[in-house]
Amino acid sequence: MAxxxxxxxxxxxxxxxxxxxxxxxxxxxxxxxxHGVLRLVLELDGETVTSCKPVIGxxxxxxxxxxxxxxxNKALTMTDRMDYLAPMSNNLGYVLAVERLLGLExxxxxxxxxxxxxxxxxxxxxxxxxxxxxxxxxxxxxFLYCFREREVILKVFExxxxxxxxxxxxxxGGVARAPYPEFFGDCRRFLESFPDRVxxxxxxxxxNPIYRRRAEGVCPIAPEAAIAxxxxxxxxxxxxxxxxxxxxxxxxxxxxxxxxxxxxxxxxVLDRYRVRIAExxxxxxxxxxxxxxMPEGPLLADDPKVVPPPKEQLAHDMEAxxxxxxxxxxxxxxxxxxxxxxxxSPRGELGYYIVSxxxxxxxxxxxxxxxxxxxxxxxxxxxxxxxxxxxxxxxxIDIVLGEIDR
Amino acid sequence: MSVxxxxxxxAQAAPPEEADPDVQALRARFGAAVRAARAHRxxxxxxxxxxxxxxxxxxxxxxxxxxxxxxxxxxxxLELPAPHRFKAVYSLLDLGRAKRLRLEVPCEDDLEPRLxxxxxxxxxxACHESEAFDLVGIVFEGHPGLERILTPEGFEGHPxxxxxxxxxxxxxxxxxxxxxxxxxxxx
Numbered sequence: 187m188a189x190x191x192x193x194x195x196x197x198x199x200x201x202x203x204x205x206x207x208x209x210x211x212x213x214x215x216x217x218x219x220x221h222g223v224l225r226l227v228l229e230l231d232g233e234t235v236t237s238c239k240p241v242i243g244x245x246x247x248x249x250x251x252x253x254x255x256x257x258x259n260k261a262l263t264m265t266d267r268m269d270y271l272a273p274m275s276n277n278l279g280y281v282l283a284v285e286r287l288l289g290l291e292x293x294x295x296x297x298x299x300x301x302x303x304x305x306x307x308x309x310x311x312x313x314x315x316x317x318x319x320x321x322x323x324x325x326x327x328x329f330l331y332c333f334r335e336r337e338v339i340l341k342v343f344e345x346x347x348x349x350x351x352x353x354x355x356x357x358x359g360g361v362a363r364a365p366y367p368e369f370f371g372d373c374r375r376f377l378e379s380f381p382d383r384v385x386x387x388x389x390x391x392x393x394n395p396i397y398r399r400r401a402e403g404v405c406p407i408a409p410e411a412a413i414a415x416x417x418x419x420x421x422x423x424x425x426x427x428x429x430x431x432x433x434x435x436x437x438x439x440x441x442x443x444x445x446x447x448x449x450x451x452x453x454x455v456l457d458r459y460r461v462r463i464a465e466x467x468x469x470x471x472x473x474x475x476x477x478x479x480m481p482e483g484p485l486l487a488d489d490p491k492v493v494p495p496p497k498e499q500l501a502h503d504m505e506a507x508x509x510x511x512x513x514x515x516x517x518x519x520x521x522x523x524x525x526x527x528x529x530x531s532p533r534g535e536l537g538y539y540i541v542s543x544x545x546x547x548x549x550x551x552x553x554x555x556x557x558x559x560x561x562x563x564x565x566x567x568x569x570x571x572x573x574x575x576x577x578x579x580x581x582x583i584d585i586v587l588g589e590i591d592r
Numbered sequence: 593m594s595v596x597x598x599x600x601x602x603a604q605a606a607p608p609e610e611a612d613p614d615v616q617a618l619r620a621r622f623g624a625a626v627r628a629a630r631a632h633r634x635x636x637x638x639x640x641x642x643x644x645x646x647x648x649x650x651x652x653x654x655x656x657x658x659x660x661x662x663x664x665x666x667x668x669x670l671e672l673p674a675p676h677r678f679k680a681v682y683s684l685l686d687l688g689r690a691k692r693l694r695l696e697v698p699c700e701d702d703l704e705p706r707l708x709x710x711x712x713x714x715x716x717x718a719c720h721e722s723e724a725f726d727l728v729g730i731v732f733e734g735h736p737g738l739e740r741i742l743t744p745e746g747f748e749g750h751p752x753x754x755x756x757x758x759x760x761x762x763x764x765x766x767x768x769x770x771x772x773x774x775x776x777x778x779x
Contacts, residue, residue, distance in 0.1 A: 243742040250727075251751055251758070286633050413659050413687065416716030427687065434690035523632040526683055526694060528662075539665055539681065543672055550752075552665040554683070559663075562719040591742060 208236060213576075215244050221318060221580070222587025226564075233572050238565040245591035253551045257517030258284050261548060263354045268553060269589040270351055271314050274300075274307040274343075275531040276589075277356040282437055283527035283538035284358045287520050290489055295481045296360050297439040302373065302476035303346070303355065304438070304529075305469040309380070310339040311532035312462045312469075316387060319459070319581040323400045328390050335383050338376050345369070359493035360486035374477050380470050388463060401456035405567040405579035412453065415566055416559035419534025420461045421583050425453030431530035438529075443472050455575075455582040462584075492518045517546030526554075533557050533584055555589035609636050614656050614693055621651055637681075637694040642707055645697050649682075649713040658684035658693060661710070664720035666728030670754040674698070678705040678730055682717075699730060709735035727752035 214225040223244035229237040249268060253261035265280040266273030278300055285292065313332040320328030340350045346365050347355035355362050391397045407417070409425040422429060430447040432440040448464030450457025486493045494513050495506035512518075522544040528537040534556030541550040560583045567583075568576045609615055609629040615638055618626045625644035630637055640648050652658040662683040670677055676698040684693045699705030709732035711718040721732040722741040729750035732738055740747060749756055 243740075243744065246742040248751060251756075289633065414715050416661055416714070418660075429687050429690075435692075524637065524694075525633050525635055526662075526692070528692075535662060537662060537683070539663070539683065541667060541672075549672065550665075550667055552663065552667075552681075554663040558719065558723075559716055562716070566715075 215241075221585055222590075224561075224585070224587055224590075226576070226580070228573070228576070230573065233574075235568050235571055235573060235576055238568050238576065240561050240564060242561070242587070242590050245587050247592070249592045250551045250553060253548055255547065257546045258358060258520060258548060259513070259517060261551070262357065263352070265553075266352045266354055267588065268555065268592055269531065269533065269536070269557070269586045271586050272307050272311045272532045273351055273353045274303045274355060275311075275529060275536060277354060278304050278438065279527060279529045279531065279536045279538050281356045281358050282529065283525055283540050284520065285487075286525045286527055287523060287540060287542050288358070288489075288492065288518075289521070290359055290487055290492060292360055292487045293484045294439065295483045296485050296487070298442075298476050298480055299361060299365065299485070300356055300438050301440060301443065302473055302480075303343075305472045305476070306339050306342065306373070308469045308532045309466050309473075310336045312466050313339075315462060315532075315581075315584045316459075319578075319584075320391065322577050322581040323397060325391060325394070325397060328387060331383070331386060331390070335376075335380065342369070342372050342376070345372070357493075359489055364485055370477055370480065373473065377470050377473050377477070381467060384463060384466055384470075391459070392463070398456065400575075400578050401459060401582075402454065403452070404455040404575045405571050405582070406452050406454040406457075407563065407567050408453065411566060412563065415563040417534070417563050418559065419530070419532070419556050419584075420465060421453075421458055421560055421563075422534065423447065424450035424457035424461045426451050431528055431535060435528065437527075443475050445469075445472050455578050458582040458584075519544060519546055520548075528554070531556055533586065533589075534560060536589075553589070553592060555592065557583075557585040557587075558590045561585050561590055609638075612636050614638075614652070614691070617656060618648065618651070622648055635692065635694065637696055639696045639698070642697050642700060645695075646708050646710065646713070648695070649710045652684060652693070652695075653713055657686040657688050657691075659714075660685040660687060661714035661716045661720070662692075664710075664717055664724055666724030666730045666752065668728055668752060668754045676700060677702040678728065680707055680724060680730055682710070705730045706733055707731075708733050709738075711735055726750065729753060 209230045211228045211230055212225060213228055215223045225241040227239040227241060228235055249264045253264055262277065262280055265276040269276050313336040317329035317332035343353055344350045346369055347353035347362060407425060409427050412422050412425045426449050428447055428449055433447055445468045448461045450461050490509045495509055499506035500510055520542045522542050524541045526537055526539045528535050535554065536556055537554035539552040540548050543549040564580060564583065567579050609631040615629045618638060622644050625641040626638060627641060628639040662685055665681045667679050667681060668677065669679060678699040680697050682695040697707055699707055707730055709721055711721060718736055721735055722738060724730050725732060725738050726740045726742050727750055
């Protein structure tokens with residue numbers, strides 16, 4: 187009799203046997219947690235992700251192709267449109283690649299200034315990441331705090347480069363113009379207060395039981411798998427792999443700075459969070475060292491064929507006028523050859539592979555965007571996890587679709 | 593471990609290409625399949641025959657420690673002095689030594705460029721090979737799912753080829769005659 191009681195009208199007699207089949211779901215291309223225009227084709231078994239396929243290209247604008255028809259100076263302005271959250275890092279990778287092709291050394295003051303700005307970029311990029319990662323997981327407040335500090339950095343960028351985001355401030359052979367007089371003071375004032383701000387973020391999340399439940403042990407990846415899939419940057423270091431390009435293949439005088447490389451252990455969402463939080467503190471440390479020890483001396487490389495002369499000279503110096511004219515019309519010839527220059531961008535290994543045929547325009551530019559490789563690790567990370575965790579994982583690898591699609 | 597700082601070695605003071613231990617190891621193992629090695633601005637590039645690519649990839653990963661593949665790039669050498677039109681460039685990284693090596697593999701058929709896929713050696717290669725297929729048109733045989741990745745479905749041609757026509761785009765205009773018999777608003 188008991189069995190009869192359990193029978194309901196929705197019983198198999200009416201609906202047939204319970205079918206077990208998977209559901210294909212499109213997440214995106216318009217979805218807030220995809221951080222841009224990204225489509226994830228998910229195969230779901232109930233709430234469990236059985237497969238995930240990233241579909242990209244919605245922001246493809248042919249930047250690399252476009253660079254081939256621009257002189258080296260003009261192509262620079264396209265670099266910060268790729269990873270728009272880390273414009274200075276993109277500028278840096280590109281100018282270092284071109285300087286390497288040219289065999290051009292920039293003065294020490296310039297290298298230090300670039301380090302200072304690249305680390306400020308890392309801080310503001312990590313702040314956007316932290317804020318949006320918090321939003322993904324329902325922690326609204328963090329976002330507001332992070333954008334408060336990010337705004338300060340963007341204001342400094344605006345004053346130093348003239349633009350908040352598309353800075354194009356680093357130029358081949360130097361920087362676009364000398365920093366404004368209060369620049370170092372502005373940086374110092376912000377950086378001195380910044381560690382307290384990071385404490386605030388940590389108070390909101392690090393020991394927050396809700397956040398911990400969403401992040402701890404979620405979507406981990408093993409170090410071997412991460413390396414095989416080409417993961418770089420904080421996501422790789424969260425697995426405990428000690429590889430930071432700033433330390434291992436130093437560029438732009440990073441070898442002169444003291445800092446630690448934060449590492450995780452389990453490679454889960456929480457470790458990626460911890461690594462980036464610690465990286466912000468280390469970046470602050472690097473910036474303070476750069477401010478304290480900023481070398482005096484020239485800012486631009488001494489190469490009139492590449493570095494434009496000061497505007498004042500044009501009125502009375504014929505040679506300067508000719509150089510100016512040549513640089514801005516024909517551009518400078520870069521010796522034929524190929525280089526691959528890497529830097530540690532906030533997202534990982536950002537590399538510029540440039541082929542020069544000796545003309546003033548790059549023959550071929552291939553941008554090794556860290557987000558591109560990192561994104562295609564996502565299927566590996568989320569297989570077998572819940573849909574809700576997928577959102578946490580997507581946020582935790584910190585992708586920027588602008589540089590993925592280029 | 594050598595006493596010299598590996599980062600310095602790979603970044604600036606790289607020895608001439610033939611003295612490089614990885615090039616020597618490749619030459620010892622693959623002989624004539626290693627067609628050329630050259631150093632430029634402190635970076636080493638090795639040209640490998642396509643037939644030896646897969647074996648060389650496994651050898652470099654397992655014996656030489658190049659466990660991370662940074663990228664695969666397709667290059668159209670149409671305007672460069674090169675015997676073959678297309679080549680694929682593989683950038684490898686040994687995390688332990690902080691050593692990078694660039695492999696260059698020419699496609700022997702200029703009209704239908706084909707290369708074996710190295711996705712079975714480095715899973716990371718899959719997405720980069722898809723990109724090289726999409727933009728340059730190199731077909732990677734044995735790839736787990738080679739398809740266009742950046743350009744939309746139904747896109748014709750490979751935009752990073754040097755002869756890709758970027759000058760104009762055909763725009764189709766359709767006209768609907770107005771009652772007066774004159775062409776009017778676009779349909």
